[in-house]
Amino acid sequence: MMQSTEVLIIRHGQTDWNATKRLQGHSDTPLNEKGIGQALALADTLREEKLEAIFSSDLQRALRTAEEIAKWHNLPVTVDPAFRERSYGAFEGLSRDEIKTRYPESHAAWYAADPDHVFPPGERIAESIRAFHHRAIEAIQRIARPYASKKIVLIAHFGIIESAYRVAHDMPLEVRSRVPVLNTSINRFRVCENRIELIAWGDDGHLEPQQKPADYLKHF
Incomplete structure (x- = not known):
């Protein structure tokens, strides 16, 4: 029987674009003051976990979050652009209302969850839901393989976490997900070859109540 890898997939700390509900995608936005505080609280919470490796998206909001965890574990952060958020093309930097008006x-x-629709290009070419999903899942499975029976951390983005959640719940791409993913909440998965199972979802005990406004749960 093949042994599984426990993978903690965690969203980066908050950015100003998170706070104002603007799509980020591949746009390289930094953590804001609140996001830095979230990253520090997350790192403190994970300091007693036995981690074998730390992986991160190459976007600075994820990398900065991962670096705070690495300080407690004397581990390098392995940076991998495969863990970037989905590229949203012309949608990046816009709010939901602005997108609705312009496009x-x-x-x-988007709201019909058409898995093959590609948004208009902007500074970057957009990805379809299907293309992004395959990128995310292949990358998660790839980093898990060398760490059978061990525990690793991946700091990434909403879309990466949602993709893992979809596989764990056998959710078709044509069904729009409405699961909230708070900044720096801890999501634990068990990964073994082509299987991804959810162990625990949305551990946000390290966040203060005022860091979790009710309207934040009204995600895109």
Whole structure:
């Protein structure tokens, strides 16, 4: 019987674009003051966990979060662009209302969860849901293989975590996910070859109550 890897997949700390509900995608936005505090609290919470490796998206909001964890464990952060958020093309930097006004057809396809729709290009070319999902899952499975029976951490983005959640719940790409993912909440998965199982979801005990406003749960 093949042994599984426990993978903690954690969203980065808050950025100003998170706070104002603007899509970030590949845009390289930094943590804001609150996000730095969240990263420090997360790192403190994980300091007693026995970790074998720390992985991160190469975007600075994830990398800064990962670096705070690494300080407690004397481990390097392995940076991998495969863990970037989905590329949203022209949608990046815009709010939901701005997208709806400027790109009504693409906005409708987005909310209909069309897995093959590609948003208009912006500074970068956008990815479809399907293309992004395959990128995310392949990368998660790839980093898990060398760490059978051990525990690793991945600091990434909402979309990466949502992709793992979909696989764990056998959720089709055509179904729009409405699961909230708070900044720096801890999500534990068991990964073994092509299987991804959810162990525990959304541990946010390290966050102060005022860091979890009710309207934040009204995610895109």
